[in-house]
Each structure stands twice: as structure tokens, then as C-alpha cells.
Amino acid sequence: MATPVLQVALDLLELDRAVEIADEAVRGGADWIEAGTPLIKSEGMQAVRTLRERFPGHEIVADMKVADTGAVEVEMAAKSGAGIVCILGDADDTVIAEAVRSARKYGVRIMADLINVGDPVSRSRELAALGVDYINAHVGIDQQMLGKSSLDLLRRLAGEVGVPVAVAGGLDAATASEAVAAGASVVIVGGNIIKAADVAGAARRVREAIDRPEIRPREEESQDAAIRRLFEAVSAPNVTDAMHRKGAMSGVFSLCGRVKAVGRAVTVRTVAGDWAKPVEAIDVAGPGDLLVISNDGRTDVAPWGELATHSAKNRGIAGVVIDGAVRDVDDIREMKFPVFATATVPNAGDPKGLGEINTEIACCGQEVRPGDWIVADESGVVVVPRERAYEVARRAMEVKKTEERIREEIRRGKTLSEISELLKWEKRR
């Protein structure tokens, strides 16, 4: 079998950064250089021309995701220097046929993208019959965030398609190796190379992995375990960024400085510092849960203190968030237990048993339901609706990865404004 191709997908908006990152990826072993769809939408065919000029010895792929006017768009990309043009596999057959005719005329190849294709196996056969040169088993970024896997799609195509198969969608060194073992001829990697602080190193790891394909036993991981693992790896700011700036509680701060707490909410509504329900909730919660307590907006009397904290810590509870006051602050700080509150006072309420456990509550400006995910650190507390938790956790990890590359470019001397071309992308209306 010919050596599998490593295609680096430049899914960036800024052409200068894309060229810089492509240069590093090539040094790490990338064979083909893809002008990603975002780059083409941002810079047009200049992106393809520039990559062609800068990398004369490498195949340039234009990820146009052609949906219509196949001939014109293929001609445009071919004349700009692309050797392979990507077209949507679910485009109409006439568009595919026109694109193939144009490709033959200009001496370029067509890669058909299976993103969103309902029946990928039979459509791949049709596409091969229409003359496309590659089929791309591609699961889009938004689909990946919902847990869809490009490897699963690739495995469905194994042995079914008469043309070389590419694969794309969230791949890293480990899954790239599995992709080759599953029959991929072209491995397309974007984020896990271009967002790395060390692009060349990231590309090299993928290169080495695909040159030594292996099938790993797939460790099954529950969705809850994956959500917790991802949330523990990102920050509260990453999470609220992933939710378009939503979900952040206001006015709440970490009592113990640099601590982190991640878990599902057990909610408590109490009144006037009554500490009975908050303490009873310790027995309701399980290891890894967080107590989220509303004290009816009162900050002059505390429903939580040192003894409750001892008990919660013993129970394996991950942390406590209170829309209200806490007392025994020095002892709690000694324990370094994650407690987030809006005030501290020395006086507590009485254990009358007023309030409820595990009802929907308002806490520091956010609605919190039992089972919602809470991510809390020194920047503050973010609430993630339980039904969106996996998607938000995946997106928060993408935010974190993007920042790693930006941090590296700042370290190399660029300003944040230069990197993100702020002036170019400020809202025009």
C-alpha cells in the first residue's frame, strides 16, 4: 500500500497565519496543504495562489465544498493553482459531472466530501461512477461536537468504494493511525495540528502515527465520563466562550482562590440562612456532584460553614456554589475545598427545614436545574444545560486548543490584535 498522505487543513481566516502554520506543518511531515473552507471564504482564490507560490513542491487542495456551478468553481481553483478541488458529495449529479469534466480539462482531481450525506455507501458508489478521484469520509466540526465520528463513517466505506478514500473530522495522531489501519489513503487533520502551539511537532506525531498504523482496542468511555474529563481540562472562560458568552453566574467568587470544581448540580433552595436543607443535600448528592444553593438573595446570614464543608468533603462532593453568604472562611480556606459564594458573614441561620432540594432554582443570575453541569474556577461559575453538556464540553476544548496557538504567536512577538486581525473583523454594522 502506498504511503498514506497527510493533508493539513488550514481552517483559518488569516492568510499570513495560514502560510506560517503550513510552513511548520510541512516541516513536520505534511504532504498536501489544504486551503480550508474558512480561509477560502475569507481570502478567496488568493489563498490558493499564495499557497501554490509558497509550496511549489506540495499538492494544494482547495476545500471549496462546491455545491453548484461545478465547472466554473473547479476552473477557478485549478487556474489558481489547486491540484485537488473538493466538492460536496450530496451536490446534484449534474454538478458533479460538470466538475469532473472541468477537472479533466484543467488536469486536476476531484475529492467528494460525504459531509451530511444520508446514505454514504451508495452515494460513494454513485460518485465513483461519476468520476470523482477521491471520496472523503468527513464528519463536520459541528457534528463532531455532538459525538459523531469520522472513523465510524470510514469503517462503513471499507471495501465498498472503488476510489481512494480520505478521512477528515477531529482526527489526532491516535485516530489517524486507526484511520490508516481502516483503509484511508489520505488523512486530513485540521485543528489538532493548526491549533497546536508546536505545529511542526503536532504534524510529526501524526506523520509517525500514520506511517505505523495500528488498531487500538477502543476503550469505551461513558458520555458522563467524557464530559467530566473535558470540563476538567478546560476553564470556565473556555466554557462560556463555547456557549457564545452564555451561562456565567454573576457576583460569585471563589473563597479559596485557585480551585476548580466540575460536576452535576444538586440544587437547594433555602431561606434566610436556614442550613437544614443545604446540609440534608449533602446526603442526597453523590461523589463528584456540586451543591448549588440559593439563599433567597440574602447575604446577611450564612446557610453554610465549616462543619457542612467537612461533611461535604467527606462525601466526595466536588464543590459548593452559594447565591448567598458563607461563614468559617478561614477553616474552609484551610481545607482548600471549592466554595463559591457572593458574601462572607460570621452569623448563620437556624435549621428549620425551610426550602427544597433538587428543584429548579435561580442562582447568581442563572437558572440551574438538577443535573445541569457546573464548571467553576477562579474566574467564576458557569452553568451548562445538561442536554447540551457533551457538545459544550467538546466546543470548550476547541476554544482551549485555538488559544494555545494564539498564545504561541504572542510569545513569538505578535500582538493579539495583529493575530486576530481585529480591525478587519470588527462588526461593520
Ligand SMILES: O=C(CO)[C@H](O)[C@H](O)COP(=O)(O)O
Ligand atoms: O472541512 C473541514 C470542516 O468543514 C475541516 O477541514 C476538516 O474537518 C478537518 O479539520 P478538523 O481536523 O479540525 O476536523
